[in-house]
Amino acid sequence: MASKRRNMFHKNKKQETTEDEGGEEVQSVIQANQQSVIQTATGNLQPVLAKGNVILVSKPNSVIQTAQGQLQTLQQVVEAGSDDSLSNEEDASTKKRRDILSRRPSYRKILNDLGGTKVESSGSDCDSNLDMIPAGTLQLTSSQGGEVQGLHTLTMTNTTTAGSTIVQYSHGQDGDFYVPGEIVLTQNASGLGGNPIMAEDQARKRELRLQKNREAARECRRKKKEYIKCLENRVAVLENQNKALIDELKSLKELYCQQKAE
DNA sequence: ACCTAATCTCGTCATATCGA
DNA sequence: TCGATATGACGAGATTAGGT
Numbered sequence: 001m002a003s004k005r006r007n008m009f010h011k012n013k014k015q016e017t018t019e020d021e022g023g024e025e026v027q028s029v030i031q032a033n034q035q036s037v038i039q040t041a042t043g044n045l046q047p048v049l050a051k052g053n054v055i056l057v058s059k060p061n062s063v064i065q066t067a068q069g070q071l072q073t074l075q076q077v078v079e080a081g082s083d084d085s086l087s088n089e090e091d092a093s094t095k096k097r098r099d100i101l102s103r104r105p106s107y108r109k110i111l112n113d114l115g116g117t118k119v120e121s122s123g124s125d126c127d128s129n130l131d132m133i134p135a136g137t138l139q140l141t142s143s144q145g146g147e148v149q150g151l152h153t154l155t156m157t158n159t160t161t162a163g164s165t166i167v168q169y170s171h172g173q174d175g176d177f178y179v180p181g182e183i184v185l186t187q188n189a190s191g192l193g194g195n196p197i198m199a200e201d202q203a204r205k206r207e208l209r210l211q212k213n214r215e216a217a218r219e220c221r222r223k224k225k226e227y228i229k230c231l232e233n234r235v236a237v238l239e240n241q242n243k244a245l246i247d248e249l250k251s252l253k254e255l256y257c258q259q260k261a262e
Numbered sequence: 263a264c265c266t267a268a269t270c271t272c273g274t275c276a277t278a279t280c281g282a
Numbered sequence: 283t284c285g286a287t288a289t290g291a292c293g294a295g296a297t298t299a300g301g302t
Binding site for chain 2: 217
């Protein structure tokens, strides 16, 4: 039962809204079934837009002008959004999956590639291009302020009992407390020939590594949320640009028809 | 109020990526 | 090349929403 639920969760990762640690709700701006922006004589350009395709507008005095960077971005978004390998996710074993799935570039790298925005260890500047959004349109704000991460330290204290350790956990704000239980390192488990000092050292290193990784995971999740917000912001910007271009095109067409009729 | 399914959050592991 | 860091995947428990 529980595992079934978990599997469902991993299958249904796409959500309309999500809530972060601070209780902040992030509304998705990605909407399906948007009216097609670019239309051809046959009515729809969709079949042409396969993965990796780029629309090139090279006509010098065209109404529709694009900056090179925007086209690049569009291509990257299209490519990032289509991951064929995920469709077989259910059937593969864990090991196999890890072999098949290739890791994407880090969020830091992606964000740098996208807009030159850097992911800092705290705070967000991904909204830097939001001033392109016309007044009255959706703006997503990214607030990171709610969560204060204190400094954590972990110390292991030797006791007279061989192989056991008291773990002292120190939090920056709440003060220290001691974990009453003990970490027992047996000879077999440590594989260190029964040397309690080395075993304790190993355990200490492991605890340190786990602690670091724990915090790294938190930070990584925070960055991931920020990255998603950035993408959503970008979608909002591009949708508005599309809308403006459509309006411009429409008015120019009308103007042209009027002049032609005269 | 209770149950169940869906969703969220966190810790851990494995491994890719980065920087010295 | 190697140690440190970042991140995807997974499992477990907590929380939430909807139905009875």
